[in-house]
Amino acid sequence: GTRGTGSDFFSTPSVARSDGAAPARTVAGEGANGHAAKKVDTTAILHKEGAGTRLPSAPTPGKAGKGAPSSLPVYPAKSPGRRRGTHSKSMDVVGKGRSQVEEHTVPWIAALTTYFGYAVLILFGYLRDSIEFAMSCLYPSRFPAKAPDGYAPLFHDFQYFYTRRMYWRIQDCFNRPISSAPGAWIDVMDREKSADHSSMRVTGGVTTALNLSSYNYLGFAECDLEMRDEVVHAVRTYGVANCSPRTELGTTEVHRELEECIAGFVGKEAALVIGMGFATNSTVLPAMIGPGGLIISDELNHSSIVNGARGSGAKIKVFKHNSAASLERILRESIAEGQPRTRRPWTKVLVVVEGLYSMEGEICDLKPIVEVCKRYRAYVYVDEAHSIGALGATGRGVLEHCGVPPEDVDVMMGTFTKSFGSVGGYIAGSRELVEMLRRACPGSTHACSMAPGCAKQATLALRMIMGADGTSKGRDKIMQLRRNANMFRVGLERMGCEVLGDMDSPVVPVMLYNPSKIPAFSRECLERKLAVVVVGFPATPLIKSRVRFCLSAAHTEEDLIGALKVVSEVSERVMIKYKWSGKPNVVPQRDLNENKAHLVNVVGEWDAQHFGWRDSLNISSTGRFARGNGDEGSWHVRVEGAKTILRLEWDRWDSEELVLQPPDDGGVVSPCPSPRRHTFKGNARIMGETPPLKGTFTLRPREGGYLGASEGGEGKDGHHFKFVRHA
Numbered sequence: 001g002t003r004g005t006g007s008d009f010f011s012t013p014s015v016a017r018s019d020g021a022a023p024a025r026t027v028a029g030e031g032a033n034g035h036a037a038k039k040v041d042t043t044a045i046l047h048k049e050g051a052g053t054r055l056p057s058a059p060t061p062g063k064a065g066k067g068a069p070s071s072l073p074v075y076p077a078k079s080p081g082r083r084r085g086t087h088s089k090s091m092d093v094v095g096k097g098r099s100q101v102e103e104h105t106v107p108w109i110a111a112l113t114t115y116f117g118y119a120v121l122i123l124f125g126y127l128r129d130s131i132e133f134a135m136s137c138l139y140p141s142r143f144p145a146k147a148p149d150g151y152a153p154l155f156h157d158f159q160y161f162y163t164r165r166m167y168w169r170i171q172d173c174f175n176r177p178i179s180s181a182p183g184a185w186i187d188v189m190d191r192e193k194s195a196d197h198s199s200m201r202v203t204g205g206v207t208t209a210l211n212l213s214s215y216n217y218l219g220f221a222e223c224d225l226e227m228r229d230e231v232v233h234a235v236r237t238y239g240v241a242n243c244s245p246r247t248e249l250g251t252t253e254v255h256r257e258l259e260e261c262i263a264g265f266v267g268k269e270a271a272l273v274i275g276m277g278f279a280t281n282s283t284v285l286p287a288m289i290g291p292g293g294l295i296i297s298d299e300l301n302h303s304s305i306v307n308g309a310r311g312s313g314a315k316i317k318v319f320k321h322n323s324a325a326s327l328e329r330i331l332r333e334s335i336a337e338g339q340p341r342t343r344r345p346w347t348k349v350l351v352v353v354e355g356l357y358s359m360e361g362e363i364c365d366l367k368p369i370v371e372v373c374k375r376y377r378a379y380v381y382v383d384e385a386h387s388i389g390a391l392g393a394t395g396r397g398v399l400e401h402c403g404v405p406p407e408d409v410d411v412m413m414g415t416f417t418k419s420f421g422s423v424g425g426y427i428a429g430s431r432e433l434v435e436m437l438r439r440a441c442p443g444s445t446h447a448c449s450m451a452p453g454c455a456k457q458a459t460l461a462l463r464m465i466m467g468a469d470g471t472s473k474g475r476d477k478i479m480q481l482r483r484n485a486n487m488f489r490v491g492l493e494r495m496g497c498e499v500l501g502d503m504d505s506p507v508v509p510v511m512l513y514n515p516s517k518i519p520a521f522s523r524e525c526l527e528r529k530l531a532v533v534v535v536g537f538p539a540t541p542l543i544k545s546r547v548r549f550c551l552s553a554a555h556t557e558e559d560l561i562g563a564l565k566v567v568s569e570v571s572e573r574v575m576i577k578y579k580w581s582g583k584p585n586v587v588p589q590r591d592l593n594e595n596k597a598h599l600v601n602v603v604g605e606w607d608a609q610h611f612g613w614r615d616s617l618n619i620s621s622t623g624r625f626a627r628g629n630g631d632e633g634s635w636h637v638r639v640e641g642a643k644t645i646l647r648l649e650w651d652r653w654d655s656e657e658l659v660l661q662p663p664d665d666g667g668v669v670s671p672c673p674s675p676r677r678h679t680f681k682g683n684a685r686i687m688g689e690t691p692p693l694k695g696t697f698t699l700r701p702r703e704g705g706y707l708g709a710s711e712g713g714e715g716k717d718g719h720h721f722k723f724v725r726h727a
Contacts, residue, residue, distance in 0.1 A: 217390045282304050349377075421461060
């Protein structure tokens, strides 16, 4: 049979040999994309603004180094390297293989304090339970039994203990109701706890906050007037709901149109739309594979995949997250051993991965995984719930992002609940596969079909992304989402937070670790009008609690810059800057004394000439700088051979590098009181211009503008605020 056809997929056993030999297959070529991903330097640190930062008022950039000490010498940093571990798995070229990375490990001090925090919670929880038990024996009327006589308790002992003593104490951080559309800004309904902390009561007030919580990746959750009219027309024509499964009276022209649209968008022959995203995985997998089959799943796959795999009756094996080597080892061993006890060949082997892992913010390393599956004749099932619409140059998901042809993936699953502002999910594949699922999948034969209005909303969003509406709105949304996600991620890394995931991912997790920091971070952010999602056990491992920021194309750059300032302030207060290493480029006192004669001043006020217009630039020893018009950024200096390079990392524009120029008379650089002899020059750029404008960027130090400089070139404390320049 031919790999990937419907009849072969559901009737014939896998053609992989039981002796473990791998059949020869042609390896797919390089991806069609091939464009280079932007490398971002993360050595600078985002300077924390003064306390009391609030949203929603637009942030007003202030002077760089405001409130910072001016008597801090600085030292040139080494050239920035790649980020470590799961923080840096961005690919040099889209579609090319990525470098080998380390697995994320928890710092020992964070693990120790986290375990200690949980131990204290459990200890005091059992102490309170003991006191309550003693009081119930003395005063039974005031402390009734938890379960009626003769009935078994509904909850397991520890499960109920965890709910009462841990979850109830911080439940105000979860399940927050809103009273607005989940756009860039939302109205969060205020609540208060009951006396025993078991429930929350809505008070009637609302807090308007910046929304960094919703999966509204492309901003379709907010009302678009043109789309709204067509959605309302569909509701008036077909009703609010079909009240019937797809196989009975639940299929309309709107459903057929959506299936044709999504199949063409992802590059497959046909598609099946199901009314619930979670049910797409949990009901499709049991229909595709059963006893005698083998499912090999990534260890961090979503619970809907886990439930569907368990319900199928197939043998389940797990490979190490995002590791093609681990997958190949398990495939080879499984094919060689065959089924348990009988040693017969597997009826079929199905490898299940996600395009974007929402709890980790990581993009699937799909290309090597697909190559391994082709080599061993295993079918590939990709869950694109979070990646479709959000990744790829045209929003076609992880396949486009990684340069994998659609024909190399047998089953493509996705949802309309993230990027499309609707509900439901889809399965795309060969026509035989889709027709079989229409008859066998419980999500199609038993569950109510997708509401016609929601199906119309998803279709209109798809058409806009594809450009079929005759505008560039869809492409602009995709580009805006990528810019927002990368800018926010780099900002968090600069301020010293421990950030997980990959560049271009709209999900940006930051590690909290300690249980006490879960409610503290959430409450402090909401107090400053920032709505975030915090996640802890059992959704994550016990010691890997985190906050998960979700970016949207609806966010403006001003929104995100203001949010970064709030997060920096809260992170400082909650103490989660695990990667913060102090002030940037600090000079050891010994090096300062030995190299005083070779230092060149950078910290201070400068006259700037950028594309022919004149401006001012204030560089602070705290690692921040501010332009005269209010634009801000982070800076650092590095030495490459005989060049001293000043790198300016603008918060909202592309980075620029300026090279220290020799003195006008060709003499030796010295700490003389004539600062105009030392200038920086480089190429100027303006982000978004195609082709980019060419110009120069020149910095000349303003006379008397050095921080702490006094007559004779000495600082107030006798130190030179200079940078080492190699001869």
